[in-house]
Amino acid sequence: xxxxxxxxxxxxxxxxxxxxxxxxxxxxxxxxxxxxxxxxxxxxxxxxxxxxxxxxxxxxxxxxxxxxxxxxxxxxxxxxxxxxxxxxxxxxxxxxxxxxxxxxxxxxxxxxxxxxxxxxxxxxxxxxxxxxxxxxxxxxxxxxxxxxxxxxxxxxxxxxxxxxxxxxxxxxxxxxxxxxxxxxxxxxxxxxxxxxxxxxxxxxxxxxxxxxxxxxxxxxxxxxxxxxxxxxxxxxxxxxxxxxxxxxxxxxxxxxxxxxxxxxxxxxxxxxxxxxxxxxxxxxxxxxxxxxxxxxxxxxxxxxxxxxxxxxxxxxxxxxxxxxxxxxxxxxxxxxxxxxxxxxxxxxxxxxxxxxxxxxxxxxxxxxxxxxxxxxxxxxxxxxxxxxxxxxxxxxxxxxxxxxxxxxxxxxxxxxxxxxxxxxxxxxxxxxxxxxxxxxxxxxxxxxxxxxxxxxxxxxxxxxxxxxxxxxxxxxxxxxxxxxxxxxxxxxxxxxxxxxxxxxxxxxxxxxxxxxxxxxxxxxxxxxxxxxxxxxxxxxxxxxxxxxxxxxxxxxxxxxxxxxxxxxxxxxxxxxxxxxxxxxxxxxxxxxxxxxxxxxxxxxxxxxxxxxxxxxxxxxxxxxxxxxxxxxxxxxxxxxxxxxxxxxxxxxxxxxxxxxxxxxxxxxxxxxxxxxxxxxx
Numbered sequence: 001x002x003x004x005x006x007x008x009x010x011x012x013x014x015x016x017x018x019x020x021x022x023x024x025x026x027x028x029x030x031x032x033x034x035x036x037x038x039x040x041x042x043x044x045x046x047x048x049x050x051x052x053x054x055x056x057x058x059x060x061x062x063x064x065x066x067x068x069x070x071x072x073x074x075x076x077x078x079x080x081x082x083x084x085x086x087x088x089x090x091x092x093x094x095x096x097x098x099x100x101x102x103x104x105x106x107x108x109x110x111x112x113x114x115x116x117x118x119x120x121x122x123x124x125x126x127x128x129x130x131x132x133x134x135x136x137x138x139x140x141x142x143x144x145x146x147x148x149x150x151x152x153x154x155x156x157x158x159x160x161x162x163x164x165x166x167x168x169x170x171x172x173x174x175x176x177x178x179x180x181x182x183x184x185x186x187x188x189x190x191x192x193x194x195x196x197x198x199x200x201x202x203x204x205x206x207x208x209x210x211x212x213x214x215x216x217x218x219x220x221x222x223x224x225x226x227x228x229x230x231x232x233x234x235x236x237x238x239x240x241x242x243x244x245x246x247x248x249x250x251x252x253x254x255x256x257x258x259x260x261x262x263x264x265x266x267x268x269x270x271x272x273x274x275x276x277x278x279x280x281x282x283x284x285x286x287x288x289x290x291x292x293x294x295x296x297x298x299x300x301x302x303x304x305x306x307x308x309x310x311x312x313x314x315x316x317x318x319x320x321x322x323x324x325x326x327x328x329x330x331x332x333x334x335x336x337x338x339x340x341x342x343x344x345x346x347x348x349x350x351x352x353x354x355x356x357x358x359x360x361x362x363x364x365x366x367x368x369x370x371x372x373x374x375x376x377x378x379x380x381x382x383x384x385x386x387x388x389x390x391x392x393x394x395x396x397x398x399x400x401x402x403x404x405x406x407x408x409x410x411x412x413x414x415x416x417x418x419x420x421x422x423x424x425x426x427x428x429x430x431x432x433x434x435x436x437x438x439x440x441x442x443x444x445x446x447x448x449x450x451x452x453x454x455x456x457x458x459x460x461x462x463x464x465x466x467x468x469x470x471x472x473x474x475x476x477x478x479x480x481x482x483x484x485x486x487x488x489x490x491x492x493x494x495x496x497x498x499x500x501x502x503x504x505x506x507x508x509x510x511x512x513x514x515x516x517x518x519x520x521x522x523x524x525x526x527x528x529x530x531x532x533x534x535x536x537x538x539x540x541x542x543x544x545x546x547x548x549x550x551x552x553x554x555x556x557x558x559x560x561x562x563x564x565x566x567x568x569x570x571x572x573x574x575x576x577x578x579x580x581x582x583x584x585x586x587x588x589x590x591x592x593x594x595x596x597x598x599x600x601x602x603x604x605x606x607x608x609x610x611x612x613x614x615x616x617x618x619x620x621x622x623x624x625x626x627x628x629x630x631x632x633x634x635x636x637x638x639x640x641x642x643x644x645x646x647x648x649x650x651x652x653x654x655x656x657x658x659x660x661x662x663x664x665x666x667x668x669x670x671x672x673x674x675x676x677x678x679x680x681x
Contacts, residue, residue, distance in 0.1 A: 039096030043159030056145035060088035081105030129161025340464035386477035445668035489609035515555035564618035620674030633664035
């Protein structure tokens with residue numbers, strides 16, 4: 001090669017090297033990325049719902065990004081800072097919180113380079129973002145995110161954090177589209193300074209290369225814009241599809257169509273984009289079809305009959321299963337006969353593994369009614385039925401000799417006496433009216449709470465022991481009825497048969513004259529007989545009404561002037577009392593006046609709790625003069641509750657639903673005058 005050729009080749013090599021330097025440029029590696037911080041779903045055993053994440057969006061602005069989580073011993077180091085998060089927003093496409101990450105800090109280069117490499121790979125490793133945050137929860141369901149401490153770039157993140165695309169970087173990688181990498185070149189080439197030693201041909205070659213490079217950049221920009229528009233169109237289609245899916249579910253739920261018809265409409269519209277008017281018309285057509293098919297079974301002539309919803313049918317089925325009376329008006333509901341408590345439990349909870357939870361995807365019958373609510377209603381009706389049946393058997397003896405009152409609070413109950421004025425005094429013409437002495441009762445009683453629970457274990461449900469479940473409320477009703485029976489019976493038997501101490505310092509039953517403080521003159525020691533019954537009746541009839549507890553007024557009121565109505569006896573004295581009060585029971589031929597005496601002398605009341613075979617008592621009709629008051633707060637009958645959802649501690653710790661009975665009762669003795677006792681020696 002001659003000298004001229006060598007000179008030309010050397011110049012051409014210099015031009016190529018300068019052009020190569022121009023094309024490579026100087027790239028600033030710090031940049032910005034669009035990232036996913038967290039998505040809806042399960043993470044480390046906790047469930048993050050979309051609503052909870054949407055509510056937390058404002059908390060993510062300004063959160064720092066670090067490389068790896070802080071260690072337990074050394075805490076967080078400045079060396080780990082790799083960026084800061086901006087522009088937090090909710091992404092319908094990814095169903096999560098989207099952020100703009102600006103790389104900054106000592107680890108910014110690592111975050112930037114790692115992000116670009118991950119975005120460039122078709123199958124990247126499990127590297128992404130994990131949030132360090134504080135939240136409240138109910139069970140395993142996250143209720144509210146309170147604070148985000150930091151966002152960390154880690155290996156194998158817990159809940160969906162990932163790089164999405166690079167933003168405004170030196171080499172702008174936008175992500176993947178149709179299997180292709182979308183790139184933009186933003187290189188600023190260094191201008192080439194003309195070398196006076198280069199000839200005109202070489203300068204022309206350099207200019208041509210610069211023009212070609214500009215054309216390539218223009219083509220890349222056009223391709224990028226076209227693919228970006230295609231991606232935006234696809235994202236818009238996905239958003240509309242999601243909106244249509246939500247509209248379909250909410251529309252069918254509000255329509256309340258029968259399940260087969262709802263499934264038919266659902267198949268027409270699932271997995272496709274549609275207009276709201278099209279769905280509305282389909283629902284209206286489905287309603288019309290159902291109405292035409294079922295109209296004949298619902299309307300009979302001018303009257304509407306057979307209109308029952310799913311809850312009515314379920315309640316009727318549970319009532320039948322437990323032998324509870326149906327609600328009035330539901331006697332004609334035709335239902336499927338439940339085989340037992342197990343079938344009901346599986347049908348309404350879907351809990352085939354008997355974990356105590358609720359599994360909507362396995363539920364055989366979708367309804368707003370829970371198993372606990374259905375069983376509670378049935379058990380309370382059994383309690384009411386058993387209460388009536390036991391009362392008819394004699395357990396409600398106390399209801400005849402007491403007054404029952406409902407109270408609006410659990411405050412201490414204070415007695416009230418009526419008819420204590422006696423007689424109105426005369427007033428002379430022009431004279432002043434004088435104040436009347438009105439007696440009141442200082443007696444009080446305090447509410448007591450009674451109850452307990454019976455476990456309904458998952459083992460009992462699995463064994464399908466429905467008969468045992470049906471027995472629970474009957475035992476509870478009997479226990480509550482006997483509790484009140486015992487409380488009232490104790491009024492006559494406490495303190496060796498003289499009853500509780502009254503506010504006037506005297507025992508309820510004592511033989512002291514009523515003119516003395518604390519004297520009640522309502523205690524004798526004679527056995528029951530017709531003549532002794534007359535003596536007691538006369539004593540009660542002659543009791544002076546209370547005018548005032550002040551000195552000079554004790555025992556001076558007018559006579560009560562009412563005979564006792566009830567002869568209260570133990571079982572051993574029942575026949576004796578009946579022969580006294582029911583003349584037809586006396587097998588004496590000389591009795592001719594029984595029709596005149598029937599219904600006038602009184603009635604016999606047997607007390608199951610009395611163990612003394614000789615003692616007896618007399619009580620005035622409480623409608624005329626109430627002496628004993630049975631006070632209730634939430635009903636005279638006990639209340640039944642069933643605790644059995646998946647969040648119940650008993651379900652979690654003991655695998656059992658708990659059937660609880662609660663009863664608030666207070667027994668008040670407010671007046672001794674209508675009561676008389678005979679403690680036979």
